[in-house]
Amino acid sequence: MSDDVVIVGGGPAGSATALCLARAGVAVRVIERSPFPRRKVCGEYLSGGAVDTLDRLGVLDQVRARAVPLRGVRLIPAGAPPVALSFARLALSCAREVLDALLLDAAVGAGAVVERGRVDELLLEDGRCTGVRVRTTEGTLETRRARVVAGADGIGSVVARKLGLTKPAHGRGRYAVGGHYTGFGTLDAQVEMYVGGGAYFALNPLSELHANVMVVVPKQRLAQWSRDVDAGVGDAASALASGVRSFEGASRLGARVSVGPLAHDVRRATAAGAILIGDAAGFVDPFTGQGVFLALTGAERAADAILVALGRPERTAEAFATYARWRADDVAWRRRLCATVTLLIDVPPLARRAALRLARFPDAATKLMEALGGAIPPQRAFRPGVLGRLLV
Ligand SMILES: Cc1cc2nc3c(=O)[nH]c(=O)nc-3n(C[C@H](O)[C@H](O)[C@H](O)COP(=O)(O)OP(=O)(O)OC[C@H]3O[C@@H](n4cnc5c(N)ncnc54)[C@H](O)[C@@H]3O)c2cc1C
Known part of the structure; x- marks a missing residue:
């Protein structure tokens, strides 16, 4: 059995990639080990950037109908005054069993095939990933061949591990x-x-x-x-x-x-014949709620790279390298941003200073929220007028 693309994992990263590819006419199979709808450990907050991406994917109306709009976030550090920050753009809370099922249904509606089963092994031929071995719900071990395998299987990704891409994890492992x-x-x-x-x-x-x-x-x-x-x-x-x-x-x-532990990292997000998306390509501490945004935007970019690989195979290396560079860069900035914000809130003297400065410099607070929510690139928060104002 052979498809253009096999995607391991039907969370936001896998479903959104399948949706983009199926809409482009690609034969795509999603292999998901859990019966849907399923719970997922998550704060279930959708940032403004995640909401915009759901809109681009054409599923925002369905999500909104089952979600609650959020006004903002109240940070309450130990030993410092609380800080209330408003969301400048629409942010939502939506149970993951709802969100993930809606996204997977949208992918199926666009033509993707979803198969229940657990991927345990990859097919590797001449240094290239050419498919997966899946343990079906009947307990048999079957082969699914594909021109591209996408690992969207979350923290501790089997695809990343079998490709030898996993590296010692970043973060405190909470x-x-x-x-x-x-x-x-x-x-x-x-x-x-x-x-x-x-x-x-x-x-x-x-x-x-x-x-x-x-x-x-x-x-x-x-x-x-x-x-x-x-x-x-x-x-x-x-x-x-x-x-x-x-x-x-x-x-x-x-x-x-x-x-737990809340940590997973990779050396690179691509290999010959394979691409990692969402948490599988590196986990960002959930404190700042950037994960679903990163899964969805990563899916859009990964789908673009896969379309190049399918349509113009001679340009695959370049398209995959561009994706891998973007992903490594973006995740590094998001981690830095998360670590800085965590430090600002978790260390009482810094939290007290930040509370005063956030009130004094509302523009800095807005920019910080935009960077965390995905409306502007994360690096913009490191400009002197934003985090510099809160720290110094
Ligand atoms: C405590 C916590 C709180 C969080 N809070 C937020 C928040 O409020 N907002 C936010 O934006 N992000 C949050 N996140 C991050 C967010 O949950 C993730 O970034 C997001 O789920 C990543 O999506 P994904 O599709 O990459 O992975 P996942 O959502 O993990 O999906 C992976 C899928 O792959 C399947 N799978 C795994 N292995 C296999 C296999 N071998 N074979 C077949 N299928 C497989 C799994 O069953 C799963 O359905 C939080 C995370 C944690 C841990």
């Missing part, structure tokens, strides 16, 4: 635990981020009455919760929120979700 909760009282369309001591608790309203809760902690802390993880989550979140939010009266709806 763990995230959470779920959907009710019982916090009325929520007012703002993301709340309680931060301190290398941990944070994010609360993102999915409606007036229920919210996505994510607690991100170092591994040692997680180990202490082994007896009762729910109690650990509640205690850690309540401590971070120091009285502003309490878990008393709050209860989880559906399954608890967790993932």
Whole structure:
């Protein structure tokens, strides 16, 4: 069995790539191991840039109909005053089981084939990736050949590992635990981020009455919760929120979700016959909510490179190299931006100074939000008039 393109993983990166390629008339197969709709550990915030990309992909109306518009984010550092930042552009919260299923359905509507199964191995011939080996739902091991294999299989990507592209991960390797909760009282369309001591608790309203809760902690802390993880989550979140939010009266709806360590990195996002997209091509700490934006914009760019590879094979190396360079550069700037913002909020004296300066220089606050949300390139935040104003 042979396709033009096999995509491993049907999350935002895989589905959006499939959608772009299928619309261009490419025979594309998405292989996804989980039955959809499925939960995904995520804060479920969609930045302005992610919303714009959904619009370009032609799915924004469907997403908006199932999402909640957000006004802004309230940062509450330990030992410093809270800071409220408004979103200048439309940002949404949308449950991932909804978003991911809508994107995958759109890809199918455009002509992509979706197959349930888990990719365990790649076909490598003369140093080139020529397909995958998939464990089907019936338990058989089958071969799917393709002219291009796209790895959109998220953190810990099997495709990246089998291509020898994975490198020691960047970041602190924290763990995230959470779920959907009710019982916090009325929520007012703002993301709340309680931060301190290398941990944070994010609360993102999915409606007036229920919210996505994510607690991100170092591994040692997680180990202490082994007896009762729910109690650990509640205690850690309540401590971070120091009285502003309490878990008393709050209860989880559906399954608890967790993932970690929150780190994954690659040497390069392409190899002969293969391309990595979204988290598979390098993970950015979720603190600043840039992941879905990066998955969707990466999908658009990867689809362009794949179209060159299919239509003008002699230009494949150049198209893949351009994609790999863009991806490495973009992810490096986004990580720098995330690390700087984390430092500004997590270190109390810096957080106090930043709170004063954000209020004094609203233009710097707007530019920072635009860079984080994907409206302007991340490097623009490092101009003296933006982060320089907040730091010095
Ligand atoms: C705690 C946390 C909070 C976050 N909060 C936000 C946020 O609020 N906003 C934001 O924009 N981003 C956030 N992110 C980041 C965001 O979730 C990711 O960047 C985004 O999901 C990346 O999409 P993807 O398609 O690359 O990968 P994924 O969404 O991980 O999709 C990968 C898919 O591949 C499938 N798969 C994996 N291995 C195989 C295999 N071997 N065979 C077949 N299928 C396979 C998986 O089942 C999955 O469906 C957060 C991440 C975490 C961990």
